[in-house]
Amino acid sequence: MPAESGARSASLAGPLVRRFRSAVRTVEERTPPHRDRAVDGLRALALLAVPLGHWLLGGFTRGPDGALHNASPLATLGFFAPLSWMLQLLGIFFLVGGYSSVLSLRRATARGGTTGRWLRGRLLRLGRPVLGVTAVWAALLPVLSLLGVPDTTLRTGAVLVVQPLWFVAVYAGVTALTPYCVRAAQRWGGWTAVPLLATVAMVDFLRYGPYAQQVPSWLGLVNLLPGWLFGYQLGACWGVGKLRRRGAAVLLFGGAVLFAVLLAVFGYPASMVGVPGEARTNSHPPSLLVLALASVQCGAAVLLHERIGRLLRRPGLWAPVVAVNLSAMTILCWHQTAMLAAAVPTARLGTVAGLTTPPDSLGWLVARLAWLPVFVVALVAVGSVTRRFEPPWRGAGRGARAAAGALAAAFALYAFAVV
Template identity: 65%
Template structure:
């Protein structure tokens, strides 16, 4: 036991020593926390059921376990993710301009870093689908797997769009300050009032799409303001308390769905596109993050706490792109070998399922670590890959995209 512990301490000390003094550890810690909430949320708020033909199908515990909805308030941390993203993009753009790089070059670099891992996971799945069919995996399972892999990738498209708008967000922040974020909240509130009010039947369904840009840009703009020094502790308290009051009012008096993620069969959803409840939660999360920044930074001065943050940030895109594949890597052979496994392939309709799923989380995490040892090579520059492999990867990714979009 002393040997592994000593090795862990040495690794932590090395990571601590290699971190520049100017590094904002609190931002890295917040990013790691929001990132880990993605697999935790998908693993806990998404289930699988086994049909008579042996195929796996998606199922949500929120359909039967209404008391489970508050878990989505903790596991949906996109507010923190976009807050840190906005802050980091401003700092990154400033450094690029100091080096003499233009905005197009900066944006191209950011896009390549985000899209390489997406291309990698899509290419691997394009090769994996025929292999799974040959191994006798049911078609329903393959379709379910494709949907699970594709579903989280919408975030990449949204994040790329917001990144492209960073110069305009900076300009808005300089000119209007906090009003730039408040205007986005006001737009979402107006759209929600139109689509959920007594006149909703006369409102076209496409109006909800208006919420996509201001809904997700709200927290990103707060991050831009934070980087500009325009989001202090006083504003953070207003976000925390005001967002909390708005969140409670929307739930208690305006009957918004309690779940922050979509529930199959529900007439309304908060997340696609984002509703005002999503922005209220984001305000609470962002306010808390700003208020806790110094405390988090002090905690992460401890090498043993800093090491996991470093590892998560270094593997950010691997975790994001491959966490659903890790769950499937456990569920598919588990279903083939054992059939109905509590918490894995049984209906998510009881507290026993929740307990079983909690027990399985370490197994999913271990599978993700194992996959990550292979998949991390897609995150960095592909200079070591032959040109022919890159062409095959591009074609395979395109084929998987067509297949997956057809399934979704």
């Protein structure tokens, strides 16, 4: 029997291996020689860090009525904070975003296109998947309610779905500034990032310094644009050839020193994401610590660019990078739904380790790691259906688009009310 079982497994694995190898060869053959594989690899790394970070640094508690509430291991497990440094790779994402936008805009204008048309295409690529996920969830909420899912669970789900979408809005905003970023980078090079850093530092000083009691609470919102534009502007400098290895080394080591000083001397929170119960947060809006980390990440990315490119010349490594990049917005928009797809049905059965138990112990971490493959499978399954929201909706008529817009607006109102 064991021999027969092994032979059966081998016979099933053989076709899968052949299909994988065929797909790898196809991807390799279709990749243009001039393709910057390192930039795609960095983007894929930053993309995958988003679901991994949310899946590891976010959890649930189950109420007596079976309702799910958001919880975080960061509230009780302080050693998770350094993990957030490795999983918060938005500095790299904005860096490669700025770099790619420069090259894309250059190609578009060389073909006779206009900046406005280029920008419209970029914003539509960002907006379609967001419209899709919000419309689907607007339709799902009443269905789930009729099926007996508690209202508290629905509110928790809405918060999680909206959580990554703020990034899309910010990214769309900085993308709209691409022409100005390019002009500034061509004229002043890497120095264009200094005023952004200084602005965030000044706002932080006002928020947390000796005059903090006299400062309005909304002042931190001023950091939204310069804080996230910092990495994008560095990417624009890289794209026009004004950020080279020497500048990258300055970013890496200067950022590391600033990061250490902010933690050790000025008492910035160690976690890069918000911690329940903490009065200060680094990411919403971005603090100077976020820019220090982004500086380290951007410097390292530029310095390692050639090595990463050589590594991704291996077809077996390159094919997954292509797959991730082709599904970028699907991963970003639907990874929380994948986690909820496992948690919501399970909550009706009781508490389950690593899923609906409080994230306050090492045992929870071990159990959550065991759940990660389930989340991945759920995301692949959901993504196989929802990936159609990424390309242009050519088959959808005006009525369908209007309905999607109305549903998305309804979900936005609901999410605004509960977040």
